[in-house]
Amino acid sequence: MTLSPEQQAIQVAVADLLAGQASSAALRAAMLAGDIDRKLWQQIAELGCCALQLSEAQGGLGMGTLELCLIAEQLGRRLAYVPWFESVVLGTSLLGELGAEAEQWLPGLADGSLISTFSTDPVQALPVAGGWRLDGRIEQFQAAGSADLLLVTARLADGELLLFALPRDAQGLSISPLQLHDASRPAACVQLTGILLADCLARGNSLEEKLARLRLTAATVLAAEQVGVAQQCLDLSLSYVSGRVQFGQPIAAFQAVKHRCAQMMVSIELARSAFYAAAATSDLQPVAAARCLANEAAQFCAQEAIQLHGGVGFCWEYDPHLYFKRAQSNSQWFGMSTRWLDQVAAELLQEALPHELPEEAFQAEVHAWLEQHLSGEFLAMRGCLGPGDDSFAPALAKRWEQCLAAGGWVGMGWPTAHGGRDLPLAQQVAFHEAYVRAGGPGRIGHIGEQLLAPTLMAYGTPAQQQRFLPGIRAGTSYWAQGYSEPDAGSDLANVKTRAKREGDEWIINGQKVWTSWAQESDWIFVLARTEAGSQRHRGLSLLLVPLRQPGITIRPIRQMTGSAEFNEVFFDSARTEASLHLGELGQGWKVAMDLLGFERGVSTLGQQAQFEHELQLLLSQARRDGLAQQSVLAQRIASAAIGLQALRANALRVLSGAAGSPESFVAKYAWSNWHRDFGRLAADVLGPRANLIDADAAAQRLRQVWLYSRADTIYAGSNEIQLNLIAERALGMPR
Numbered sequence: 001m002t003l004s005p006e007q008q009a010i011q012v013a014v015a016d017l018l019a020g021q022a023s024s025a026a027l028r029a030a031m032l033a034g035d036i037d038r039k040l041w042q043q044i045a046e047l048g049c050c051a052l053q054l055s056e057a058q059g060g061l062g063m064g065t066l067e068l069c070l071i072a073e074q075l076g077r078r079l080a081y082v083p084w085f086e087s088v089v090l091g092t093s094l095l096g097e098l099g100a101e102a103e104q105w106l107p108g109l110a111d112g113s114l115i116s117t118f119s120t121d122p123v124q125a126l127p128v129a130g131g132w133r134l135d136g137r138i139e140q141f142q143a144a145g146s147a148d149l150l151l152v153t154a155r156l157a158d159g160e161l162l163l164f165a166l167p168r169d170a171q172g173l174s175i176s177p178l179q180l181h182d183a184s185r186p187a188a189c190v191q192l193t194g195i196l197l198a199d200c201l202a203r204g205n206s207l208e209e210k211l212a213r214l215r216l217t218a219a220t221v222l223a224a225e226q227v228g229v230a231q232q233c234l235d236l237s238l239s240y241v242s243g244r245v246q247f248g249q250p251i252a253a254f255q256a257v258k259h260r261c262a263q264m265m266v267s268i269e270l271a272r273s274a275f276y277a278a279a280a281t282s283d284l285q286p287v288a289a290a291r292c293l294a295n296e297a298a299q300f301c302a303q304e305a306i307q308l309h310g311g312v313g314f315c316w317e318y319d320p321h322l323y324f325k326r327a328q329s330n331s332q333w334f335g336m337s338t339r340w341l342d343q344v345a346a347e348l349l350q351e352a353l354p355h356e357l358p359e360e361a362f363q364a365e366v367h368a369w370l371e372q373h374l375s376g377e378f379l380a381m382r383g384c385l386g387p388g389d390d391s392f393a394p395a396l397a398k399r400w401e402q403c404l405a406a407g408g409w410v411g412m413g414w415p416t417a418h419g420g421r422d423l424p425l426a427q428q429v430a431f432h433e434a435y436v437r438a439g440g441p442g443r444i445g446h447i448g449e450q451l452l453a454p455t456l457m458a459y460g461t462p463a464q465q466q467r468f469l470p471g472i473r474a475g476t477s478y479w480a481q482g483y484s485e486p487d488a489g490s491d492l493a494n495v496k497t498r499a500k501r502e503g504d505e506w507i508i509n510g511q512k513v514w515t516s517w518a519q520e521s522d523w524i525f526v527l528a529r530t531e532a533g534s535q536r537h538r539g540l541s542l543l544l545v546p547l548r549q550p551g552i553t554i555r556p557i558r559q560m561t562g563s564a565e566f567n568e569v570f571f572d573s574a575r576t577e578a579s580l581h582l583g584e585l586g587q588g589w590k591v592a593m594d595l596l597g598f599e600r601g602v603s604t605l606g607q608q609a610q611f612e613h614e615l616q617l618l619l620s621q622a623r624r625d626g627l628a629q630q631s632v633l634a635q636r637i638a639s640a641a642i643g644l645q646a647l648r649a650n651a652l653r654v655l656s657g658a659a660g661s662p663e664s665f666v667a668k669y670a671w672s673n674w675h676r677d678f679g680r681l682a683a684d685v686l687g688p689r690a691n692l693i694d695a696d697a698a699a700q701r702l703r704q705v706w707l708y709s710r711a712d713t714i715y716a717g718s719n720e721i722q723l724n725l726i727a728e729r730a731l732g733m734p735r
């Protein structure tokens with residue numbers, strides 16, 4: 001999910017060219033003139049962008065859909081007035097697949113001297129002596145006015161589909177340019193009257209198959225273009241709101257404005273992750289995810305751009321309306337989102353389960369191990385969701401952790417020097433997927449394994465690492481997270497718990513709250529004020545404190561789910577050894593924040609797999625109830641499924657990218673809101689049964705998801721705090 005140096009080079013080269021040549025003024029001038037920007041077209045061709053996906057034997061560069069997407073994204077940002085999508089993505093791709101019949105056109109298409117376009121709307125074909133006669137009308141044929149070669153499909157009376165190439169001067173061809181709101185992508189009404197042609201280029205099933213493939217590629221590349229549209233709307237808005245002053249300050253300083261911009265960024269990054277994933281496959285769901293999320297991002301961002309510009313946003317001379325119109329016209333092409341959702345719903349709700357992932361050797365190993373070990377006393381845990389699930393028994397869950405640890409599945413990505421297996425990311429992903437497919441239960445040791453352990457590796461002394469990592473790795477020692485306090489929730493720097501040095505011990509007094517699994521844990525890491533009188537982020541340290549001691553009282557708090565995983569933890573002169581501060585004394589804020597950063601790490605893979613499991617549960621319910629494939633509920637299910645595709649793509653992008661990347665900033669907000677909406681959907685699918693508490697295990701799990709997912713947008717940085725972070729840290733808006 002990261003771009004290779006060559007891909008980055010293409011992206012930068014096109015972006016640089018367009019930054020210089022495809023300004024708003026150039027676009028507006030070209031739109032007025034009514035012809036494509038010929039100079040820009042030539043420069044794009046000189047960069048090799050017209051021959052990209054042709055094979056080397058065909059005079060191309062042999063590249064794939066992702067490279068097309070990277071170019072489309074840049075062209076979308078500038079609304080570049082060139083028929084690149086029509087000629088290259090549609091026309092050249094199609095002709096490149098046809099072999100000898102189409103070879104004559106490829107050199108011209110590759111060097112940009114020939115422009116093609118393609119329409120999916122079929123006209124009528126009639127066999128006549130010496131060939132075919134074509135008649136019909138194509139209401140909106142993009143780029144028909146500037147193309148040298150028009151590729152059209154036509155149906156015979158028996159329904160068979162044929163493909164023809166028409167030179168623009170073909171007798172009987174009439175091209176009438178249309179007046180359009182989205183004037184940045186010209187189209188014409190094309191009339192075919194008794195056109196006689198000797199040859200058709202392709203026909204029948206083989207043509208239908210080629211067009212089905214082309215439709216998936218086109219939808220993916222168009223999604224990338226929509227992301228470019230959305231990105232430019234955000235960039236225009238950021239620039240405007242940072243300069244516009246109202247109430248004595250830039251409007252960018254208002255939280256409502258910051259949150260709007262942050263939400264735009266969330267929608268853009270998810271859609272970008274989705275098209276990266278779609279470009280690597282030709283499966284329906286990832287492509288539908290890219291298409292639908294990108295349409296949504298473009299339309300949402302264009303609408304917000306107009307809103308954030310205020311009155312000038314409604315003016316012709318400002319650009320947001322150009323993007324608003326392009327976002328809309330793009331969303332109608334190659335199938336509206338609702339059509340893609342219908343197809344996904346049909347695939348999901350059909351009786352047979354969705355296709356299984358291919359079983360790689362490593363997944364087979366994991367699967368065999370799980371089949372063997374998820375038995376005996378652990379059989380009851382199969383499919384158990386974990387916290388929030390009534391059947392979740394902590395003592396049994398800990399024995400299961402030990403069993404997993406003995407199999408080498410705890411800390412599997414840790415370096416071998418720390419007792420791990422240093423497994424590559426791909427195998428960790430494979431493990432989590434196989435785990436969920438085998439009905440592996442929710443895990444109880446994640447605070448130790450996934451939050452504290454990486455922090456210990458980054459900040460711990462060798463003595464601390466040797467003391468604590470083996471217990472976490474073996475599933476014998478459990479940790480709680482002591483950050484929140486009654487007066488320090490979102491404003492964590494308001495921590496009041498204090499620790500005073502006495503001899504070779506810290507004496508701790510104060511209170512933590514909402515402490516998950518404290519009642520089941522052996523240790524807690526406590527953010528405490530170790531410098532008396534210090535304020536805010538300064539003078540804090542992260543202390544490692546044993547929980548089982550007289551100075552600590554733990555009181556479970558009952559949650560809205562009915563169960564009690566979190567607690568109040570009171571420290572009344574509790575003690576820990578003087579050496580047990582993680583990182584430097586007084587620098588606890590940085591350590592604590594970096595620890596939170598690990599929450600976006602590999603742990604998200606297990607979470608993705610869990611979400612996938614929940615989706616499968618919901619689908620089983622929907623199939624059992626015979627949910628109609630064309631219903632609104634079915635569309636919501638399809639929407640949830642493609643949302644999950646995008647989350648997964650984003651998580652993989654986060655894990656393979658650099659820390660602090662745009663996609664990592666949006667991850668928490670994106671998954672928690674997806675899960676909250678999914679919980680509501682689960683309740684709606686259950687209908688009146690959502691209100692019951694009964695022994696139907698599958699329904700009971702979905703009810704728990706409905707209730708428990710309410711917490712996701714609160715803990716680990718609430719929605720509002722996430723939006724503040726995205727706006728201020730990722731978008732650089734004022735604090």
Ligand SMILES: Cc1cc2nc3c(=O)[nH]c(=O)nc-3n(C[C@H](O)[C@H](O)[C@H](O)COP(=O)(O)OP(=O)(O)OC[C@H]3O[C@@H](n4cnc5c(N)ncnc54)[C@H](O)[C@@H]3O)c2cc1C
Binds near residue numbers: 513717718
């Ligand atoms: C299930 C669950 C498990 C948890 N587990 C742990 C744990 O193990 N350890 C731990 O330390 N903590 C834990 N927490 C606590 C969690 O981190 C806090 O609940 C969270 O940080 C929010 O703090 P708060 O509850 O005090 O809400 P508040 O900070 O009072 O916020 C209330 C509302 O105001 C909004 N708000 C606050 N400040 C702003 C602002 N500046 N701008 C806009 N809106 C704002 C919030 O977004 C929220 O909607 C857990 C919470 C839950 C729900």
